[in-house]
Amino acid sequence: MALAHSTAVPAPLARLPLRTFRPQDATDVYAHPRPELARLVKRGVLHRAAPGYFIVVPPDQTGRPWIPNLEATAAGIATAIYGPDDAIVMGISAARLHHAIPRALATAVIAVPRRHRTITLTDRAATIRFLRRDTRKLDAERADTPLGPALVTTPEQTVLDLARWPSLGDTENEVPTAVTSLYRRSDRERLTALAADQGLTTALTRAETWARAAS
Structure with a gap:
């Protein structure tokens, strides 16, 4: 071998x-x-x-203490379960990978095509939550992680997801700031089109309200 x-x-x-x-x-x-x-x-x-x-x-x-970050670990575990094309880092975890949330988190969120129980990690005090979605319709891109490239929702998709599920991941107080940061980087036409296609116009309105309040 x-x-x-x-x-x-x-x-x-x-x-x-x-x-x-x-x-x-x-x-x-x-x-x-x-x-x-x-x-x-x-x-x-x-x-x-x-x-x-x-x-x-x-x-x-090797030969030294090593632990990959939570988002990479979650992407790896979800990919082992669903394959590399059906496990997408989303929500607060995508915001982390887009550098819109600076601090390390204790919950990772992954979009997957079928339900899965929450996984509790044993190498740290953290959990991975899975949200069942039509992963084929999500706006996602490959992003580098310490373990290799993983699918991550784009800034535009992340804005909509955070505004739609602000409490998913137990960081609700940080979501408006993260949304505002990502909103300012987003392509507005793409954002509007995604919101219309995915029925997330209310989420877009909430995101715009947060962004205006922060300006």
């Missing part, structure tokens, strides 16, 4: 999207994945983020 350079993690696992996988994703590599993955965690080349979810530690981070 070929090994990923300097990681001791088999290359097929190290090459998975966002370096994140579940034991069932490793059955082509190991006949009995769980004890082998536990061994790699002890060696410090594999990071266990939550029960049943593992992240390959970057080669330049």
Whole structure:
């Protein structure tokens, strides 16, 4: 079995999207994945983020304490479940990746095509919440994360989502400021068209009100 350079993690696992996988994703590599993955965690080349979810530690981070940020971790876990085209970082988590919320958060929000229970991480005090949406209709783009490129809602889509669900993620007090920051960067025609297409005109009106109040 070929090994990923300097990681001791088999290359097929190290090459998975966002370096994140579940034991069932490793059955082509190991006949009995769980004890082998536990061994790699002890060696410090594999990071266990939550029960049943593992992240390959970057080669330049082995041998030292390492933990990817919450948004990247959530994107990786959701991608392991739904695939790279149906897991989209949204809401407050998208705002974080767009640098509209400066502080680290304890909740990540991911848009997915089917329901999933909230996942509680074991490597920190944080949770991942999943919101069922038609991911094909969301305005999203690839953005870099410490684990690789992930789908993230655009600033325009993020404005509408935050205004529609301001309490999703327990950061309601920070949402108006984040919306205002993203609104100022948004293409207004694109924003208006998205709101009309997705039935979010009320959310757009709320976002515009916040932006005017901050000016």
